[in-house]
Amino acid sequence: MRKSTMKLWLVLLAAFTLVAAACSKSETAGGGGGGGGGATETTPAATGACASVDPSGTDLLATICKSGVLRVSTDPAYPPQSSYDEATGTWQGFDIDVATEIAKRLGVQIKWVTPAWDVITAGHWNGRWDLSVGSMTITAERAQVLDFSTPYYYTPAGIAVQKGSPITSFGQLSGKSIGVCGACTYEYYLERTLDIPGYTPTYVIPKDVNIVTYDTDSTAIQDLSLGRLDAVMSAVPTLQSAIDKGKPIQLLGDPVFYEPLAAAADKSAPEDPTSFIQTVSDIITQMHQDGTLTQLSMKWYKTDLTVNPLG
Numbered sequence: 001m002r003k004s005t006m007k008l009w010l011v012l013l014a015a016f017t018l019v020a021a022a023c024s025k026s027e028t029a030g031g032g033g034g035g036g037g038g039a040t041e042t043t044p045a046a047t048g049a050c051a052s053v054d055p056s057g058t059d060l061l062a063t064i065c066k067s068g069v070l071r072v073s074t075d076p077a078y079p080p081q082s083s084y085d086e087a088t089g090t091w092q093g094f095d096i097d098v099a100t101e102i103a104k105r106l107g108v109q110i111k112w113v114t115p116a117w118d119v120i121t122a123g124h125w126n127g128r129w130d131l132s133v134g135s136m137t138i139t140a141e142r143a144q145v146l147d148f149s150t151p152y153y154y155t156p157a158g159i160a161v162q163k164g165s166p167i168t169s170f171g172q173l174s175g176k177s178i179g180v181c182g183a184c185t186y187e188y189y190l191e192r193t194l195d196i197p198g199y200t201p202t203y204v205i206p207k208d209v210n211i212v213t214y215d216t217d218s219t220a221i222q223d224l225s226l227g228r229l230d231a232v233m234s235a236v237p238t239l240q241s242a243i244d245k246g247k248p249i250q251l252l253g254d255p256v257f258y259e260p261l262a263a264a265a266d267k268s269a270p271e272d273p274t275s276f277i278q279t280v281s282d283i284i285t286q287m288h289q290d291g292t293l294t295q296l297s298m299k300w301y302k303t304d305l306t307v308n309p310l311g
Helices: 002-029 048-052 060-067 094-106 117-121 185-191 217-225 236-244 274-289 292-301
Strands: 069-073 082-085 090-092 109-113 131-137 146-148 153-162 177-181 210-214 231-235 249-266
Touching (some): 048 274, 060 069, 060 274, 082 094, 094 109, 094 292, 146 274, 177 185, 185 210, 210 217, 217 249, 231 249, 249 274
Parallel strands (some): 069 131, 177 210
Antiparallel strands (some): 082 090, 146 249, 153 231, 153 249
16 A cells, blocks of 8 residues: 555656646747737837837947937027926927927937037037937038938027117127127128038128127127127027017127028947938928927927028
8 A cells, every 4th residue: 555655646746747847848938829928028119210220220220219219419508499497307498399309200218418519519429429409500511520400490690789789780890799609600600601501691790890609609698688798699589588588688680691400410420320310301301291390480489480591
């Protein structure tokens, strides 16, 4: 009786071991049909433009789509284009909304970085960010180091003086100090070296002005309001925003020129940016066609700046 019982127990134990091993192999393999096999993890499906990108690619577009993050450079003190609200910890502005929509249509999240403007326009970003959406004018000089998208809007450049200033015409700016952001098209305009492909500027400001450069337009506007400058040259929407917020300045005359503004990528990026900037251009074209850019322009500027005034 004892031997028989022991043999039976050993047979049952062996059978149980074989069944357990078979089940273990089945679970490791992930299971077939029938709805089981929950042990396999899957990567979320790509959305937007990234859905059609080859995940095995090694160019910049593929890298961004695989990471799920688009790193965009912008200015935290350039309203109404872009600004950072310390109190709420939020970004806001026209450029912010445009960049956010580009990221959405790519199918990725967005991350903001804030390098100095002259660092952005100089190119050679060393992969520290992927795209500039900062109201950058397309110039021949910048195009040597940056790849530009199709323009997403066009802004008038203008001059502002102190409220009640005796300066009432451009001619009276002769010998005066004019503040501009360094490495901006406004500095190039005053230097008479502005080179926008397909556009010949008309220079209406005297040659002998004293050009004072700043890190950003907002700083120049602040100095003008304090009487440290005679005038400031900037985008008319930026000047008007400062006026609306109570800065004691006023616009002088009509806009001096219009400029096409575009997103930009670094030509020397570690990964090839060609397909990336083309995809961004395609997205911007869609945003023109479906009225998104017009809506955002009306939201921030109360006028449609997305139509090309240069013809």
